[in-house]
Amino acid sequence: MSNNQITLKGVKKSYGGRVVSDIADLALGRHGVEGLIGPNGAGKTTLMSLITGKISADAGEILFFENGNRHDISGKKLDAVARLGLVRTNQRIQDFESLGILDSMLLSVVQPAQETVLGLFAETALRQQAHPAINRYLEAFRFSDPGGYALSAGEKKLLDIIRCLLLKPKFLLMDEPTVGLPQDQTDKVMEVVREAARDDGMSVVIIEHDLDLIWNVCEYIHFMADGRIMAQGTPDEVRTSTMVREKYMGEGDA
Ligand SMILES: Nc1ncnc2c1ncn2[C@@H]1O[C@H](COP(=O)(O)OP(=O)(O)OP(=O)(O)O)[C@@H](O)[C@H]1O
Numbered sequence: 001m002s003n004n005q006i007t008l009k010g011v012k013k014s015y016g017g018r019v020v021s022d023i024a025d026l027a028l029g030r031h032g033v034e035g036l037i038g039p040n041g042a043g044k045t046t047l048m049s050l051i052t053g054k055i056s057a058d059a060g061e062i063l064f065f066e067n068g069n070r071h072d073i074s075g076k077k078l079d080a081v082a083r084l085g086l087v088r089t090n091q092r093i094q095d096f097e098s099l100g101i102l103d104s105m106l107l108s109v110v111q112p113a114q115e116t117v118l119g120l121f122a123e124t125a126l127r128q129q130a131h132p133a134i135n136r137y138l139e140a141f142r143f144s145d146p147g148g149y150a151l152s153a154g155e156k157k158l159l160d161i162i163r164c165l166l167l168k169p170k171f172l173l174m175d176e177p178t179v180g181l182p183q184d185q186t187d188k189v190m191e192v193v194r195e196a197a198r199d200d201g202m203s204v205v206i207i208e209h210d211l212d213l214i215w216n217v218c219e220y221i222h223f224m225a226d227g228r229i230m231a232q233g234t235p236d237e238v239r240t241s242t243m244v245r246e247k248y249m250g251e252g253d254a
Pocket residue numbers: 015020038039040041042043044045046047091
């Protein structure tokens with residue numbers, strides 16, 4: 001079980017007077033791989049954006065605990081939060097501009113270190129260190145041409161996930177990671193994520209509408225609607241909750 005947790009207290013966010021996030025008290029990361037589910041517009045993506053510092057909350061406290069260290073990340077910016085080991089994959093397809101697949105993987109390894117100005121020697125060492133991991137991912141996901149660009153939506157999605165994993169995060173937030181991927185690639189993504197959770201103690205929260213994936217992969221689930229956490233529990237507890245069924249799945253769907 002990982003030592004990494006995120007806690008939110010009294011976190012609020014409104015757009016034009018409409019409350020889209022109202023999190024009284026929430027702890028993420030206590031149960032290995034966790035799920036965050038809820039209807040469209042529930043506020044799941046917004047919640048991840050608040051945690052990772054992409055947007056700032058109107059009120060409340062967000063704390064990140066990693067290996068016994070406590071960080072107040074309320075109001076911290078994206079880069080600062082990522083440097084603490086808290087990163088996320090994106091719901092929307094990312095474009096990697098003019099970089100090829102292999103180059104953008106290498107860049108994700110080298111870039112964070114550049115902030116400490118390690119110089120060329122360290123950069124080369126870092127690249128070498130990262131090579132086994134990069135090769136493993138290239139092999140696992142069978143990119144058609146690793147030297148070329150990520151062309152399909154699926155390859156871009158995979159590349160975004162792999163770049164995050166190469167950072168060796170302590171906490172990974174995944175926003176609909178496998179939308180548009182074929183089933184075998186989806187299974188592979190989940191396999192490497194679970195492996196990192198088990199072997200490296202990485203905590204994971206996955207947003208997904210694919211409920212089969214959620215029931216199969218997650219040990220604990222948070223259910224969100226109207227900006228609030230409405231139910232939490234094991235997959236069995238959540239899938240049989242009358243409220244979750246009414247608000248999200250529709251009767252008889254579970
Ligand atoms: N920048 C913004 N300006 C105004 N409203 C916003 C903004 N970002 C999000 N919202 C609104 O906040 C609500 C929550 O959106 P959010 O994207 O977090 O939902 P979600 O649970 O991720 O939905 P989905 O499952 O469709 O991805 C929605 O009603 C959305 O329209």
